[in-house]
Amino acid sequence: MARRLRSVGLEFAESAPLRLVFAREVSASPEAVYRALADDIADWPEWFTAVTLCRPTDDGKGREVRLKGGTRFWETVVAADPAQRYAYRVDESNAPGLRALLEEWRLTPAGTGTRVQWTFAADGAAPFRFALKLGRAGLGRAFRDAVTALDRRLAAANA
Template sequence: MELTISRQINAPLDKVWNIVGPNYTAAGDWASSVYVSGARPGTPKIANAPAAGRVCETSLGPFTETIEAYDDARHMVSYSATGAKMPGFMKGLRNTWHLTPSGSGTKASMTLRADIAFPMNILMGWMMKMQFKKALNETIDDLKVYAETGRRGRRGACRRFPQLREHPRRHLRRDVMIRPGATRARGTPRSRGQTDAHHHPPSLLVADSQPRPSDGDRPPCQHARLHRGNRR
């Protein structure tokens, strides 16, 4: 499977290339799906590459990348990626950035190549293609915003949970159970016997300090519901 997404960026070619090329390891500074990134230890395969690769903590889990091609003159960088949560039928992922001058700005292109094993390439190929397309569009839009304004793209998780900007992983614990009487955030699932920590950071689960009203304090409509329930 191969997908290519392009954008016109209103910024000089050298400025955009500096973001995706020489500063390749700093994707966490601008990509909304990357919480933090850094250089991968090791000797680069390509002599003039800025690093051997990159390690990223992302919204899809940790990924390790290896630079497979790097051409400063052509403004092109290509890297393969492996992730701890990648399914077994995903045999390989490779992404390539290629920048060219376009008027007074830059045309940025991303090409993703995914090697999906048979028969999943047929059974799930169409769905994965839609997901990949969405991810590529978000990433290249983040690059456009950062190159043109110097501002980071809005982080996917932090759009709903601003506290994740400080330390995203600290809030993603899965061992927090909802206590009896806890107040759920709006939109939180209400399935019984399950934790909401799988869906929402526990910092949004606020203990209810208000005592429950007695029957005499309830509004008439609640009285009616209670009495109807008692008669059943």
């Protein structure tokens, strides 16, 4: 059953009780990465294998996301700065123990490509925080695999 989470703003990316930050450089431009993140939302399952569905809601101001294993998120986009940042907070979820969640994708030019940084900022009950800390390596691997797959996808589209 979905529960309403605490509403947080962009500052939560820096102040959350639990912050997991991952970064990777890709060959695609910041503009191309941004379009894939913010404009081509329905394509997320093609490159982020943990995602089974991602669709815009509320005329693009929100998203519905489903993950493997049955976790669902109803989100609000809180930052959409082309070629720089894309961020969303989770408003409702069926994830047990989760109280607040904000994800931020920062894009920085790096040579001819982009440095992609993903911040997973969360708050939850003690067992949730403990499980997330234990799962840090898995989240990092999922991020690396997803960004690598996205970079390949963008390169193929431009070939």
